[in-house]
Amino acid sequence: MAIEHGAPQIPPMLRVMIQFESTGWFDTTGEEKTQHILPKLNEVLTGWKDNGSKLIGTLDRDILTAGHAGSAGYHAVFLYDVPDLQTVTNMTHSFRATGLDRYFRLEAVLGRPFFLLEKTD
Structure with missing residues (x-):
């Protein structure tokens, strides 16, 4: 039996899963990582706190990989609630603007909370 429902409604805050991949990171020295890349990465990720986004959770696959x-x-993976599409675009662009896209790749996946597990009245 099919459940009848209308088209999904876009929530006031977009649910965004940002997939984070290390790319050029593996071709750098320990000094480059600690003195240049990690401080810049921390600055960008900290800056995301000021754009109206809310960090919901993270998942690092490094336990078995x-x-x-x-x-x-x-x-x-970083999971955020983000106010609008432009903010998502600004988040991914922050890696380009700072040169971090040389070391990391981001991909944003947009959605909404899953209705059976999260009520969004």
Whole structure:
């Protein structure tokens, strides 16, 4: 028996899963990582707190993996509620603008809370 319902409604806050993959990171020295890349990465991620987004959770796959992302295509996932599409675009662009796209790849997946697990009246 099919459940009848209308088209999904776009929520006031978009649910965004950002897939984070290390790419050029593996071709850098420890000094580059600690003195240049990680401080810049921390600055960008900290800056996301000021754009109206709310971090819901993260997942790092490093418990059972090491090295390149492989077929999954990501090393970690960040889950946010984001106010609008432009903010998502600004978040991904922040990696380009700072040169972090040389070391990492981001991909945003848009959606909404799953209706059976989260009520969004």
